[in-house]
Amino acid sequence: MAQNNRPRSSGRRRSRQSDSSPGRFRWLKRIIFLFVFLGLLAVGGLAMAVWTTKNSLPSYSSLKASEHGQTIVVHAKDGREIVSIGPSYGRWLTYDQIPESMRGAMIAVEDRRFYDHFGVDPIGIARSVKVRFDTGAFREGGSTITQQLARNIFLNNSKTFDRKVREAILALALERKFSKEQILELYLNKVYFGGGAYGIDSASRLFFSHPATDLSIGEAAIIAGLVKAPSRYSPTADAEAAVNRAHTVLALMQQQGLISPGEASRVNLDTIELKPEYGQNSVRYFTDWVLPQLDFILPETYEPIEVWTTLDVGMQRAATTAIQNNVPKGSQGALVSLDRDGAILAMVGGTDYVESNFNRATDALRQPGSAWKLFVYLAALEAGYTPDSPVDDKPVTIDGWTPKNSGGGYAGEIDVRAAFAYSKNTVAAQLGQEVGFSTVASMAQRFGITSPISTYPSMVLGASEVRVIDMTRAFAAVAGKGTSVEPYGITRVTTASGQLLYERRATREQLLVAPYVAAQMTDLLQTAVSIGTGRSASIGRPVAGKTGTTSSNKDGWFLGFSSGITTGVWMGRDDAKRVPGLQGGTAPARAFADYMKFATAKRPVEDFETEVKLPAWQLEPDDEAWFGNPGDYYFVDENGNRVEPYGGGPDGQYQPPPDDGWRPGDPPRGGYRDDPGVRVEDYRGEVGTGNVTTGPRAVDEDFLDRATGRDDPAQQQQRAPQGRQQGASAQPPARRTGPSGMRIIDVQQALENNDR
Template identity: 40%
Template sequence: MAGRQERIEPSFDHEDRSSEDAFSVSADDRAVPTAANDKRGKTAKKTAANQAGAARASKTRGGGSRRGGSGGDGGGGRQRRKRSFIGHLFRLAIAGVLWGTLAVAAIIGYFAVKLPQEAWQIPDRPPNVKIVSVQGDLIANRGLTGGKAVSLEEMSPFIPEAVVAIEDRRFYEHWGVDPIGIVRAAFTNWRAGTTVQGGSTLTQQLAKNIFLNPEQTLQRKIQEAILAVWLEHKFTKDQILDMYLNRVYFGSGATGVEAAARRYFNKSAKDVTLSEAATLAGLLKAPSRLSPARDPKAAKARSEVVLAAMLDEHKIDKEQYDDAIAEKPTKAKSYWDGAQHYAADLVMRDIKKLIGDVKEDVTVETTIDMPLEKEAEQVVRKTIDGTNRNVSQGALVSIDGTGAIRALVGGRDYAQSQYDRAVDARRQPGSTFKPFVYETALEHGWKPESVMVDGPVQIGNWKPQNYENNYRGPVMLADALRFSLNTVAAKLIDAVGTQNVIDTAHRMGITSDIVNNPSIALGTSEVSLLELTSAFAPFANNGYKATPHLVNRITAEDGKVLWERGAEVPPKVVSPEIVSMMNAMLRRVIESGTGRKAALKGFDAAGKTGTTQDFKDAWFVGYTADLITGVWFGNDNGAKMKHVTGGSLPAEAWHAFMAYAHKDMPAAPLPGDYQIGQPEAPLVADGNGGYQDGQLPIEGGQQPVGANGGGQVYDRAPPPGVVVEGRVSPPPRRESDESLFRRIFGG
């Protein structure tokens, strides 16, 4: 029909083109014609219509070949196909990037969702317990970290420089994950044939330490990378490095640089030298294997690698490098060193009872006097090391009249054994228990001048003997205690009753269970050195109970007081009269008795020795008006010492410590002014191998058994109102009655 435009059918230049090419759209096809190009567009359409009509006419006539018909367009078709192929590759690449990005995003999202919710919050650093002496000196840090957090500004600048140089040189350049570092580590490990270098950044290590477990899995590595990127987004580089250095493990129980510096070098992180900083940084590769406490040479070799890295990174100069290399390897103890750690352990036992769970950094102010603590440690160690009498362990406790522990040594070397023999060990106290027997007797009416016969005794099946296996005959109680006569102590406990003695010991401060048996008069029921020492305190403070304690106050970092010891007056457990008599008797133990080696020149002192059977334990507990100190020596396995008595090594060690403790103190007298006089109701020879009481006042006209002049021996000088029952055989006649009487009582 005239004027009607014929439909133009789509055509294909080549039948062998792929479907993608056939439906590809060129840039020209996507162009949108503008008004300025309308005329040119109409002309192009007319030309295209004429060409299409000619092609149809040619087909109708059957003239010309398909190849010949397109020959004039061959070059342009190839160009179009080339451009179409390149465009196709570009689109494939774009699609690949898009799909790859989506896949990575999906994987990241999947593993991010699997992270625990708490992973998106930085957990609080485990709280530190800072334990200080009464002077404010650091005793120890305790807690999971073992040291307080210190900022980058507070610590030695060598520490962060050394750690960055050896662990993550590009720390300040990457964004949490370092592809360059990963490739470098992979190439290094491939060349070495083993894993010699890690690709993890410090940020990744921090993420692993505070959020994840150490398992080596693909999931954990992906989660580590996710968290590292998140950390870099949330914190500055210095903040990340600060967190890392305060939370990373340095081996030997030390977490964080402060704990590590204290652990290996016995100094604060702020005082660490270049060589020491390199040692700390070197530990991060293998904290246990490279610990200076385990292998100083390996630690030194690794520190030299760190120093070389610092030199290469221009963090130090050649002179600094050479000086640090020249330093000798650090040899650290295999465990925390110093007897003060016995006190620190005791603090950690008590702290939960005082403030509950520790949820923030706290400072515990103790009663420990550090100069006294150091001296006590040296005295115990020197005494053991200076003898060949088969002594391997010792302990010392010193408290004041309030019960405040001024020094506590639980063994010869804390680094070798953390078992506290001053607090936890229960051993037989031997004759150091006798003062409680004598105190009970005084409270029942006896006097220091009361006389008893030192002779054979049997109570049930128990037949105690004296240390030297001999007897002195009639003696005053004061002399029986001075020479630590077993038979007299046995007779006293038999007279006053075992339970009364047990009650006295508990009232004075013994907390262990005591067996209800007369043999406890000789110290057969086990106690600790700490409780035994505290039980002597009422003699020194005029009768007040002194409960041993170590903590004065606990404060938070902001100064808030969480707990403080009160100022309550302790109960009075001994009357001043009894205190005065006991001090008079125990003073003579040091002046002229079994404890002469403990005597302090210029100071009023008293105390008691103790030795158990077969020399398994040796004790001395003594006191002045200022300090009460107990000393024990022995062996953990109960092995016999070589004739070590309480009057030998323990008394000597007590003297050495107390002389140091009192060197700047004014002399002060012990409570009471009791003066021991002549024997009360002396026994006289009756001519028949025994002794008979001369003038023994008895209330109510009662008379003790044997007071009839019939040749029996009076083995007790009874107090007023007490009737004595029973007899014992006369003592062996080692000398004439007259000379014996004169030797004991004079004249």
């Protein structure tokens, strides 16, 4: 019987499978058909877009005549014109007039499959994505020369998906309308090579003093290498970087068969002579930093515009002179000066913009040395230290690292103020270990340090590299009583006819540390200038600041503030070699003083608010005190009714209650007496034992039961077993003593406790 049942059961299963197979097959065909339909629809839409774009493109002669680029007039803070920047075009060269080495160099470095793709290169995009997955960064671009031409002529450089789609459609349309030779001719005559030069002829005359028709293979390799980053690889900015980039271009040309190994070996890039330039000045460091920001704040426009900036011409001149007069021979210097709100008053990126337009104020990463201790001591002050707290300057070893003080001596037991003033490395190491090196790193990031930060013990002495502008920003936040500062240089942009295109709005400030922490930090910084390592930075009015010197005197820093102006100075060599005698308290501090004497001359003398003044009811402030929302707290009387603090004025400061004539020893007036030996809070929140309090209790237990939900029988049952087991009773919500002895109930905490 069982044997007869098995075949029938198996037959039914096969029948069901055969019945269901056609159904699955039909759904699979429908899905495939849907994808094919959507694909054809997308291809049709793309074809229609390309066809429409192609028909709307200007003629080749129109594209040749059009001059891409804007005339930009830059104004200083007082409205004076400081720079007028416009495109520079050389002679138009036809495809046949362009040296073959120049054409080959550009194709090798920018688009090796130029003659094989149709405007967009899927293989190049796939290669770029692969490199992205292999290295974690986009080291190879996927844009073709045609796409770059479309972007240069018709679009801007914003990195948005919409712009990339339009760029691809334009590239496809250009390939349909023009030949490869025409596209390459347009590209080489219009691409930007830096220094205001558009096209290879303008670039050749700018860098080599001769027309592009006379370019050698080595010169062509240098020019081709500029396209990726005109400012970084400019031979006038960094000759070594330009040569290294040119070697890469030559290697690619040889690899792709565009030049022979013999031709490549005969190229000597070190013998190429650059055109000498004169007449530039340090204002260009500022304009080079500020003008690229227009791509992000303006809509697409190619008409002439005027840019109004924060730069003070007099301060810029004083800053340039201060750097040039104090920088050690063979070294470079940088300076950034900020107003209270972050407006950049002066910026110097090097000793000579003509010799090197590399901006060391915004781009260079250098070790800050002891200037980094700003963040170590901020973390320590926030953790509870004060300038008068005792510390021990003694030998210390942390995870095998033994810091040494400058001079090799130890002072023994001193206070925090002296340790900071004399830049004691051993004390900074101990403080960093106590608060946590990650806490110090977090504090630095909180204050605007954007470069990577190490959390090894040596980080407390400035082992991590930083930018001058970031460090200056951090000191400005301390000067601003702990509020954030965002450096900016553009206030508004208009067209030549006066139409407003952009106007800066004040950014929302954030409280980075409590004001009392910033006040204590200012106390330390002021002492460092008055009696410590920064004495050379004195200018005859209150100054707060800090020196920084790295090992072997490779870097020297001074950063400080006075009368609302914060300035950071760095000096050192670009190759990070030792500079004999360079210390933060010498040349950088003197340059700071020379500049600040001029910068603050027309400002009133301001004393620092270094005395820590806390409300009487908040002698031990916590994070909630400074960062919490005042609306999260309220005041209650003994019956749980909301009341206002005594004398709560518009400034929110505590006002003492009116004198009702009661004096210690008088009979109590409705007060409460504690039991002997039991601690209770009196009227002002003080602790007494057996004394009469001078006012009613802020809340009673019934109110706390209602506020926390302890009067809910269901919640009592949930908590009771645990409380009995642990021998504990339910706890009230977090409370703090308020004005007049009233307790402040944390509403959010009470609600959370009630939810639990």
